[in-house]
Amino acid sequence: MSSLVKCPHCGLRPREEFTIRGEVPTPRPAAGADESVWFDHVYLRDNPRGQHREYWHHSGGCRRWLVLDRNTVTHETGDVVDASTLKSEGRA
Amino acid sequence: MRDFPLNNVSPFATMPDGQAHGAIHIAPVRTGFVFHVLGQATGTIDQTRQQQLQKMMDAIAPDLGGELRVLSPGQWFWVGENDVSQGRFGEIAGQLPGEFALSDQTHGRVRLRVTGARVCDVLAKGVMIDLDEGIFGVGQSAMTQIGHIGAMVTRLDRDSFEITVLRSFADSLWHELHHMAAEFNGPHS
Numbered sequence: 295m296s297s298l299v300k301c302p303h304c305g306l307r308p309r310e311e312f313t314i315r316g317e318v319p320t321p322r323p324a325a326g327a328d329e330s331v332w333f334d335h336v337y338l339r340d341n342p343r344g345q346h347r348e349y350w351h352h353s354g355g356c357r358r359w360l361v362l363d364r365n366t367v368t369h370e371t372g373d374v375v376d377a378s379t380l381k382s383e384g385r386a
Numbered sequence: 387m388r389d390f391p392l393n394n395v396s397p398f399a400t401m402p403d404g405q406a407h408g409a410i411h412i413a414p415v416r417t418g419f420v421f422h423v424l425g426q427a428t429g430t431i432d433q434t435r436q437q438q439l440q441k442m443m444d445a446i447a448p449d450l451g452g453e454l455r456v457l458s459p460g461q462w463f464w465v466g467e468n469d470v471s472q473g474r475f476g477e478i479a480g481q482l483p484g485e486f487a488l489s490d491q492t493h494g495r496v497r498l499r500v501t502g503a504r505v506c507d508v509l510a511k512g513v514m515i516d517l518d519e520g521i522f523g524v525g526q527s528a529m530t531q532i533g534h535i536g537a538m539v540t541r542l543d544r545d546s547f548e549i550t551v552l553r554s555f556a557d558s559l560w561h562e563l564h565h566m567a568a569e570f571n572g573p574h575s
Contacts, residue, residue, distance in 0.1 A: 303431055303459060304528065308514050311531055354514070354531040356458030376429040376459070 299362065300374050304355040311354030318347040318361055318380070343367060349377060391472060394493050397556045408571025409504050412563050415497035420550065421464040421475075422489040423454070423482075431459050439486065446481045447474075455527035455540060455550075463495070463527075463538065463550065464488075496556045500563060501546040504570045509547060511566045513539055535559050 297309040317339050323331045343366055350360045361380055363372035398414040425435065440454055443464065452466020470478075472490070479488040500509065506517045512532040515522055522528065527540040535558060538550040551559050 304530075306516070307530070311514055354536055355529050357529075358458055378427075378429040382429075 297369060297371065299350070299371055301352050301355060301358075301360065302374055302376055303358060304352065307352070307355055311352060312360075313351040313353045315349040315351060315359075318349055345372075350374075392490070392493050397496055397553055398560065408502070408567070410500065410502035410508055410567040410570050412560070412567060413499050413501075414560075415499055415548070417469055418465065418467045418492075418497070419450075419452070419470045419475075420491045420495045420497070421478075422457075422491045422495075423462040423464050424487040424489070425460040425462075426485055427460045429459065431456055435460075436462070442482065447478050450478070455538060457529055457538070463491070465497070465540075465550070494553050495550050496553050498549045498551070498556070498560070498563070499542070499546065500549060500567075501543075502567075502570070503545055505545050505547060508563070508567045508570065509539070512562065515539065517541075519544060532559060533562060535562070 298306045299309060299312060300306050319335055319339075323335050346364050346366050348362050348364055350362045352358055352360060359377035360374050361377050362374045364370070365372075396414060396416055398416075423439065425439070436454060436456070439462070443450075443452075443454070450466050450468055450470065452464055452468075454462045454464055457463055470490075470492070475488075475490050482488055502508075509532075510517060514530045515528050522541055524541050524543055527538055529536070529538050531537065532539075532549070532551075535551060535555045537555075537559065540548040540550070542548055549559070549563075
């Protein structure tokens with residue numbers, strides 16, 4: 295089996311059950327923020343080497359959006375949390 | 387409420403009840419109901435909320451029986467063996483508190499039973515969960531995939547599983563399960 299991801303609701307599941315959306319961007323800018331700030335938020339991605347946070351959708355299981363810590367070098371996955379926790383913390 | 391009656395036709399109408407002579411028995415479940423219960427979406431699966439819901443169900447519809455199977459946070463399948471008329475369904479849906487919504491999925495999610503001594507070997511070819519009894523015990527349910535088909539797998543007994551699948555995928559899954567079970571259902575098994 296390939297990479298296993300620990301869904302906080304369903305437990306250990308193979309990567310095939312998930313759909314990957316991409317990097318968790320910085321918190322959403324204020325509505326009236328400068329155009330360059332918005333451009334950065336919407337279009338520019340860092341593509342880091344090493345630890346990285348991504349949105350994953352557990353489409354084959356609980357169908358919840360998750361935020362996953364992944365190392366882009368080793369593909370090891372760390373913390374996986376429900377995306378709604380980010381919202382309540384004001385980080386997304 | 388819908389304003390036309392739903393006609394529940396089994397997608398397996400013309401199929402025999404599996405291969406009763408083999409080591410694996412695959413059979414459709416033709417009676418009973420599947421209700422989708424939707425509560426408020428939260429970030430965690432809340433056990434106390436589920437117990438409260440179970441109590442409410444027992445109070446509202448003690449005649450129905452059945453059990454709750456967790457689908458995702460705030461979502462359950464209420465599955466039971468008794469047939470429920472649409473009038474009765476309307477009554478039950480009306481009596482549930484406003485924080486829950488009820489949707490009759492009896493026509494949309496069909497159930498299969500797979501039983502037999504080698505059932506874990508058959509399912510292990512497709513399901514994405516660990517079927518070890520210590521991890522996936524009797525009475526547990528999991529929303530997962532069998533190959534590319536999304537399905538809920540429930541362990542009814544050590545060697546008995548129930549699979550709930552979307553109606554439109556049921557026929558494919560039926561054939562897939564027969565392929566998976568073929569090596570155990572041969573003439574010499």
